[in-house]
Every structure is written in C-alpha cells, then in structure tokens.
Amino acid sequence: MKLAIHLSRGSFSDQWIAYCEKYDIPFKIVNCYHTNIVQKLQDCDALMWHHNHALPQDLLFAKQLLFSLEQAGKVVFPDFNTAWYFDDKLGQKYLFDAFELPVAKTNVFYSKKEAKDWVKTATYPMVFKLRRGAGSRNVRLIKNKNQARTIIKKAFGRGFRQYDAWGGIKENWRKLMLSKAMPIELMKAIAHLWVPITLEKAIGREKGYVYFQEFIPDNDFDIRVIVINKKAFAIKRSVRKNDFRASGSGFIQYEKHHFDDSIILTSFKIAKKIKTQCIAFDYVVKDKEHLILEVSYGFSKHGYYDCPGYWDEKLKWHEGPFNPYGWMIEDVLQKVNEQKKP
Ligand SMILES: Nc1ncnc2c1ncn2[C@@H]1O[C@H](COP(=O)(O)OP(=O)(O)O)[C@@H](O)[C@H]1O
Ligand SMILES: [Mg+2]
Structure with missing residues (x-):
C-alpha cells in the first residue's frame, strides 16, 4: 500500500x-x-x-x-462527490436543490430578460454573488431594484472582474486598521485597480449569468461546520463592522457552547447523503432553522488550529487537540483497504 x-x-x-x-x-x-x-x-x-x-x-x-x-x-x-462543486456557487445551487437541502433561496438567470423580469418583483435587500470567490470577496448586498438592474447590465455586458479591486482596498484598509495587514498589502490592493490578479489573466471576466440569493437578516455571524471522515468541528465568525458578511472577517469564536447539537447533526447527515470526504458548511439562521449558504472541501488551515475539540457521529464531544488532515488520510486508507478486499 x-x-x-x-x-x-x-x-x-x-x-x-x-x-x-x-x-x-x-x-x-x-x-x-x-x-x-x-x-x-x-x-x-x-x-x-x-x-x-x-x-x-x-x-x-x-x-x-x-x-x-x-x-x-x-x-x-478530493474525489468527485467532494470536489466537483468546489468554488462553484452555481454548481452548488443545483446540488442543494437536487438534495433538497435547507438553503437560503437562490435564483440564477442566464438571460438578461429573465433576470430583468424577475427583479421587478423580487424582495429587497437581496444578496448578489459571483460563482467563484472566498472570504466574502464576491458577495454584495443589493438594496433595491435599480441596483439589481445595474448588476444585471454588467453581468450580461462587460462582466465582473474576478477580483473586486475597490472591495480589496476596503478590506485591506480594514485589516490595516486592525493591525491584521501590512501597509504593503494595501499598496498591492491599490495596484490591482489597474493590474489584474493572476487568476483574472487566466480566466477573464465573470459573465453570462446572474446569481441572487435571499438575504437572511439579523445574522451578525455565520457558523462553519467541517465534516471529515465521520468527525466534525466548528467555528463561529462574526461579521465585519457595518457589514453583513462574516467569512474572512477574522473574528472567530471557538468555544463549544456556540454550536448546538442540531447544526452538527444536520452537517453529519448531509455529508453522508452527498457522500463527501470533506466538507465545510457555512450556515446562517432563519426562524431558528440553519440554512446553508455555501459548501467547500478546501479551507484555510489557520482558522482552525484553535478549535478546542470535535464531535463524533454520535455527537460525543472529544475535548483536546485533533488532526483533521490525519482524518483525510485515514479516510483514504479505509477506501484503499475496502477496494483490496476480495
Ligand atoms: N443570503 C445571505 N444572507 C445573509 N448573509 C449572507 C448571505 N450570503 C452570504 N452572507 C454572508 O456573507 C458571507 C460570505 O458569503 P459566502 O456565500 O459564504 O461567500 P464566500 O465564498 O465568500 O465565503 C457569509 O459568511 C455570510 O456572513
Ligand atoms: Mg463562505
């Protein structure tokens, strides 16, 4: 082996x-x-x-x-069931619909006319997202019909940059003020007003569709639960100041009391249902129900080193350090052994 x-x-x-x-x-x-x-x-x-x-x-x-x-x-x-929808919120819309998962209602349009018709009767504010992106970079609040129309025009016109330069400047300024970024990073963000990031050079602009999601109000945090090989751990991320977006804020809480059993149980159930090796769920709450915003197999390791423990499938809590990357290996080894059985 x-x-x-x-x-x-x-x-x-x-x-x-x-x-x-x-x-x-x-x-x-x-x-x-x-x-x-x-x-x-x-x-x-x-x-x-x-x-x-x-x-x-x-x-x-x-x-x-x-x-x-x-x-x-x-x-x-990661295998097919784990990765085909990675960094692909369009793909995830269909995955969630197909499995009838509890989600923030999402509408995607591939024609300008359909999108324009729909926004006439839509409820505001709503959330606009690009297919790709992490750390809230490509997620925006749309406050009214006019803003929605502007977005649609761009989506079916020039399209969107993969890197929102103004958003990047704002975010780097915020981090600088919190002593979480260096001035050079802000300078680089400013340079990206003109200089495309590597990804943009490779794949060009994002266009030809528009993605709108129901805005779930009164969430000053989101909850991320990661399930790997029948074990789960979680973090709670607070939103940025005067903002509705938590992902990438850097304000993370780890204590176990932030996570009730139901959100962990739901995560285990869905991970099993869609047969994934590794999945991070981002949730917000509506009327006491946890709704999925997006999922991802990849995550930034640094955000999880301080997790105080994990849950097993029976929801038993295991206090103390753990190694989720080892769980990935164990999962792969189990599958190899299963295959080798006569
Ligand atoms: N529909 C929504 N309603 C309320 N808040 C949302 C909604 N969608 C996203 N958010 C907020 O924005 C953040 C980023 O959205 P998300 O879809 O997870 O994108 P990213 O891939 O950038 O993490 C989330 O962490 C959440 O706080
Ligand atoms: Mg997210």
Whole structure:
C-alpha cells in the first residue's frame, strides 16, 4: 500500500506528509504538473492533492486528473462527490436543490430578460454573488431594484472582474486598521485597480449569468461546520463592522457552547447523503432553522488550529487537540483497504 501526495507548501500536504511520517504510512511525493503523472502513480493506491481554486494551473486540470483516476479505479482525495462543486456557487445551487437541502433561496438567470423580469418583483435587500470567490470577496448586498438592474447590465455586458479591486482596498484598509495587514498589502490592493490578479489573466471576466440569493437578516455571524471522515468541528465568525458578511472577517469564536447539537447533526447527515470526504458548511439562521449558504472541501488551515475539540457521529464531544488532515488520510486508507478486499 502506498499513497501519493502532491506537494504544495502551505496546503494540507504539509500535514499529510507529517502524519504519514509519524505513523509509518508508506507514501511518495509526486508532482501532478508532470505530463507523465499517471504513469508515475502506477505503484500507488491513492492520490491526494489539495488543489487550490485561486491557482490558474490547478484550475486547468486538477479535477480532470483526479476524476480520471477515480473513474479508472484509484482512490483520490478530493474525489468527485467532494470536489466537483468546489468554488462553484452555481454548481452548488443545483446540488442543494437536487438534495433538497435547507438553503437560503437562490435564483440564477442566464438571460438578461429573465433576470430583468424577475427583479421587478423580487424582495429587497437581496444578496448578489459571483460563482467563484472566498472570504466574502464576491458577495454584495443589493438594496433595491435599480441596483439589481445595474448588476444585471454588467453581468450580461462587460462582466465582473474576478477580483473586486475597490472591495480589496476596503478590506485591506480594514485589516490595516486592525493591525491584521501590512501597509504593503494595501499598496498591492491599490495596484490591482489597474493590474489584474493572476487568476483574472487566466480566466477573464465573470459573465453570462446572474446569481441572487435571499438575504437572511439579523445574522451578525455565520457558523462553519467541517465534516471529515465521520468527525466534525466548528467555528463561529462574526461579521465585519457595518457589514453583513462574516467569512474572512477574522473574528472567530471557538468555544463549544456556540454550536448546538442540531447544526452538527444536520452537517453529519448531509455529508453522508452527498457522500463527501470533506466538507465545510457555512450556515446562517432563519426562524431558528440553519440554512446553508455555501459548501467547500478546501479551507484555510489557520482558522482552525484553535478549535478546542470535535464531535463524533454520535455527537460525543472529544475535548483536546485533533488532526483533521490525519482524518483525510485515514479516510483514504479505509477506501484503499475496502477496494483490496476480495
Ligand atoms: N443570503 C445571505 N444572507 C445573509 N448573509 C449572507 C448571505 N450570503 C452570504 N452572507 C454572508 O456573507 C458571507 C460570505 O458569503 P459566502 O456565500 O459564504 O461567500 P464566500 O465564498 O465568500 O465565503 C457569509 O459568511 C455570510 O456572513
Ligand atoms: Mg463562505
């Protein structure tokens, strides 16, 4: 038995490698960008690659490589059920609808006329999102019909930049004031008014559709629950000052009392239903019900080092440090072993 791990410093691969070394799990480091990658995996039972939605070269083929291998019978992380909708809020709309999940109601239009007709009778404020984006970057509040019309015009006209430069400046200024960013980062954000980010150079502008979501009021935080291999952990993120957006705010609370059993149970149930290896759910609350805003297999490790413990599937709390990256490895190992059974 041997695992292949794509090395990408700062990604989950750091922890995967450390875990394999600690527990003597045979592995080899591979470079998925190599044209002969498939041949190089011949002596391996599984491939693990924490691919990144913001890296153009990963976007080009990470899923295609992983899903091809999966289709041919190799165990991969993340697999199809885990990753096809990664950083794809359009894809997630259909996933949520198909599984009838509890969500903030979402409407997507692919024609200007339909969108314009719909916004006439829509309820305001509502939330506009781009298909891609993290840390609230591409999420905006639309206060009235006129704003919605302007958005529609742009969506079916020039389209949107992948990087909202003014939003970036505002966010870096906010972080600078909180001593959470350096002046150079603000300078870079200002430069992006003219200079496109790498992703923009690769995939161009976002257009041809418009995504509107019901605004769920009175949430001064969102809750993120991550489920991996039948275990769950959670964080609560407060919104920015004078803003409705929590993701990326940096204001995180970790204590167990913030999370009731029902949100953990719901997360376990959905993770099982859609057969994912790893999923982060972002929730807000409406009339005491938890509604999903989006899901993601990838997450930034730094936000979770301070989690004080985790829940198992029976909702038993396990206090103390834990290693979710090790859980990913264990999940892959279990699948490899299942495959090897006669
Ligand atoms: N429909 C909504 N109603 C209320 N708040 C929302 C809604 N959608 C998003 N938010 C807020 O905006 C933040 C970012 O939205 P999200 O869809 O999770 O995008 P991102 O991919 O940038 O994290 C969330 O953390 C939440 O606080
Ligand atoms: Mg989010």
